[in-house]
Amino acid sequence: MMRNLAxxxxxxxxxxxxxxxxxxxxAKVLAFLDIxxxxxxxxxxxxxxxxxxxxxxxxxxxxxxxxxxxxxxALPSASQIDVRLAAGAVMFGAGWGLxxxxxxxxxxxxxxxxxxxxxxxxxxxAGMVAFRFLPAFGAKPA
Amino acid sequence: MENFTPVSALVGGTLIGLSAVLLxxxxxxxxGISGLLGTALFGAPGDRAWRFFFLGGMVAAPLVMLLIxxxxxxxxxxDITASWPLLITGGLLVGFGTRLGSGCTSGHGVCGLSxxxxxxxxxxxxxxAVGMVTVTLMRGSLAGLFAGxxx
Numbered sequence: 694m695m696r697n698l699a700x701x702x703x704x705x706x707x708x709x710x711x712x713x714x715x716x717x718x719x720a721k722v723l724a725f726l727d728i729x730x731x732x733x734x735x736x737x738x739x740x741x742x743x744x745x746x747x748x749x750x751x752x753x754x755x756x757x758x759x760x761x762x763x764x765x766x767a768l769p770s771a772s773q774i775d776v777r778l779a780a781g782a783v784m785f786g787a788g789w790g791l792x793x794x795x796x797x798x799x800x801x802x803x804x805x806x807x808x809x810x811x812x813x814x815x816x817x818x819a820g821m822v823a824f825r826f827l828p829a830f831g832a833k834p835a
Numbered sequence: 836m837e838n839f840t841p842v843s844a845l846v847g848g849t850l851i852g853l854s855a856v857l858l859x860x861x862x863x864x865x866x867g868i869s870g871l872l873g874t875a876l877f878g879a880p881g882d883r884a885w886r887f888f889f890l891g892g893m894v895a896a897p898l899v900m901l902l903i904x905x906x907x908x909x910x911x912x913x914d915i916t917a918s919w920p921l922l923i924t925g926g927l928l929v930g931f932g933t934r935l936g937s938g939c940t941s942g943h944g945v946c947g948l949s950x951x952x953x954x955x956x957x958x959x960x961x962x963x964a965v966g967m968v969t970v971t972l973m974r975g976s977l978a979g980l981f982a983g984x985x986x
Contacts, residue, residue: 697888699861704889707854707866707941708896713909714847715840717897720914724838726966729976731838738844739851740944746852748949751859760863767863768950771937774957781936782943786962788928790969792917795940796933797868799926800890805897806913813917813926818876820930821869825877830935 696762708801714739717802719793726790777830843909855946858889867942868893869933936962 715721716739724733759765789795792813799806799814824830855866862885875886897911917925933939936958938947943962947955971977 696862697885700858700864700885701888701892703854703858703861703866704892705896705899706850706857706892707868707889708893709899710847710850710852710854711893712847712897712900712911713850714844715910715912716847718910718912718914720912720916721838723970726963726970727974727976728967729971730974733838733840735838735840735844738841739848740940742845742848743852743855743945744848744949746849747855747945750852750856751949754856754860757860760859760861762861764863766859767865769865769937769947769952769954771954774954778936778954778958779961781932781934782958782961783965784928784932785936785939786932786965787969788925788930788932789940789962790966790973791921791928792915792925794915794925795868795929796872797893797939797941799929800868800872801893801896802913803894805911806915809915809917809919809922810913812919813922813929816923816926817930818872820927820932821873821876821934822930823927824931824934825873 696764699762707797710739710743711798711801717798717806719798721793722795722798723790723793726793851941851945855941855949865942865946867938867946869930869939870937870942873934 711717714735716736721733722736724731725736755766785795794810794813796817799810799817802810803814858864858866866889871886871889875883875890878886900908900911938955938958943955943958948959
């Protein structure tokens, strides 16, 4: 139960960070991607500061032999740079650029974003379901 | 750059980093949202509850913000201009692409880069570049540049 509550708290803080940084506003995200237009570099600062905190904090966390609430540190083990990685990033980048939403913000604004967010979210889930059940991909889940 | 909001960007980014560190320090897990979503839906049954708690916390965040009195509250604007077909196309691409590529802005961008993962670096460079090309093409920003300077 403690692990669940800890995850809930972490999720809440993550969502608050996204909202405060206005990364939940697609117009703001698209303004960052529009480097040849009226460029808004805010997203770079969001990512930079998140990255700095995480890079330091992870290393402090890993000084322990195991997580504070038990279990073990689960880190991705894949290291190969392959077509799946690149093709996935191309698809994600295109979808992100079309709308200005990525998975975290899309989920966070479910309650305040209205029908466009619900349609985007439903399509995003459909994409995940398609990945899971298409034999060529889901057979070896990433 | 009239829309640049450095202070709220730094505060928000710091909170996102703090969240990722908490989830690692307490539970030993990566805060990658597309992965959390995918495995909450299709992962091993015994290891799913905490993922729903994390995702639930995210959904609750804007509601908590609503408790802040109006004048002090940061903007909760969600300005979407994409048409319905674009929303559907974009959602499908984001859902499928993040699972195929094993991550999104959070998993690869924040957690992966901070672990110095080469896979994450490639992913971030690719999705950033493709996102920028997509927006530039959609908005015709380059045409504006050649026609006498961007606004």
